[in-house]
Amino acid sequence: MIKRKKPRDIEQTLIKRLQDKGYRLTPQRREIIKLLSRDKSHPGAMDILHKVKKIVPGISMSTVYYTLDMMKKEGLIRELEYYDTDNRYEINIKDHINLVCTKCRKITDFTGNVPSFSKAVEKETGFKPASMRFEYYGICRDCEK
Amino acid sequence: MIKRKKPRDIEQTLIKRLQDKGYRLTPQRREIIKLLSRDKSHPGAMDILHKVKKIVPGISMSTVYYTLDMMKKEGLIRELEYYDTDNRYEINIKDHINLVCTKCRKITDFTGNVPSFSKAVEKETGFKPASMRFEYYGICRDCEK
DNA sequence: TGTTAATTAGGAATCATTCCTATTATGATA
DNA sequence: TATCATAATAGGAATGATTCCTAATTAACA
Incomplete structure (x- = not known):
């Protein structure tokens, strides 16, 4: 029996962990977190920008990178680095x-x-x-x- | 009992395989192959350039990349790609x-x-x-x- | 030794990511 | 609820390893 968390729960957990660490919750961050907790395709920064733009039109690439970098440093997400494609991000931080x-x-x-x-x-x-x-x-x- | 090939043999094998495929043997290529068959540190293109320059002073970065790319395509070497450091090259093409x-x-x-x-x-x-x-x-x- | 196509050298172009800075807005406080 | 300090954002410039481009050179063949 595999226990798989619901996207909504993952999302809430991530938000709570950010706030506990003293980070501010902005609409941009909320949407990036929402996307990552549902989208299992391992999206890149550009994918994330385009998808989040539909909800937060003004969001910039800088913010996407800044947020991903912050979440990476806090151990909330994992970055898969490639030199021939853009880097990809995933919330599954367990070894796999x-x-x-x-x-x-x-x-x-x-x-x-x-x-x-x-x-x-x-x-x-x-x-x-x-x-x-x-x-x-x-x-x-x-x-x- | 692990059978480990001598650098000299690896070198000769690589040279022969290149020539059999119709590639020309230049001093630049000879030295790059010599280096890769002895240097197990997984050097990057810049490392290779600097080290080979001691033997073939005029060698350029273009040539290093061109040669590595060609050997990679022919399956003679393996390229390890990184986005936060320069790529590295190794002659151990077996899975490991x-x-x-x-x-x-x-x-x-x-x-x-x-x-x-x-x-x-x-x-x-x-x-x-x-x-x-x-x-x-x-x-x-x-x-x- | 001459021929010719492969190879080389040098520099320009690429592009995801990082860096920089002025502006904006969150969240704590009164 | 308004004020405030500063974290966060947007936009654009800078970065740097790699790729691309072109003219000059040279290995390998007859």
Whole structure:
């Protein structure tokens, strides 16, 4: 039985955590959070700008980046960095494998169970893993058709 | 018993594979290949430029990028892409985990055994993995001291 | 040794992201 | 509810690794 939180709850939790940390709640932030808690497509800054603009027309790219950067620093979201595409953002901050479609560029989470190697790595090499990034590149089910 | 090829052999193999594919062997390419087959630090284009310049003083950044790009396309090397640092290059094209030190930026290969999840991913999600990128970020043994 | 197409050098262009600054508006306080 | 301090925003300029462009050079062939 997998327990999956409702978007509305995720949204409220994020807002509360921001306010507890002393950040102000602006319409721009509210909408960015709302979007990220519902949109599982791992949107980029430009996607976010365009989608939020429908609700908050005046929002600027600066604000999108400023907000994402702040939430990233506070550990509320995770940034997936790419050099050949724009960076992507996700609220799933738990360790997991991302499946990157090289055709449509969509990114999905692999929710299956994945054992951790960090202990083995540290034991064998002395390197102490603090975070990870596991990605598979390939063709998603939709593009395969 | 791990079989590890000598740098000299790796170098000769790469040169032969290039020539077999019809590419010309220039002093610039010879030195870039020589460097990559010996330098396991996962150097970036700028590193490669500076190091090769000691042997081939006139070499330009364009040539470094052109050569790396060509070798990448031919599957001779692997490019690790980062948006917050310059990209890195390695001759180890087999699937493996890279250990990225967030302090000194050095990257090392984890040579331990790692099971593949690609079959499980395809079975569970329909996504067909073609390649992967597994990285651990943390502090390397040298920086830990 | 000459030929020719691949390769190179140098510099301009690209573009997502970061940086900068004046203006605006949130949230605390009275 | 109005005032205020300052966090947040908008807009645009700056950044920098990489890509693109073109003329000059050179490796590899006969």
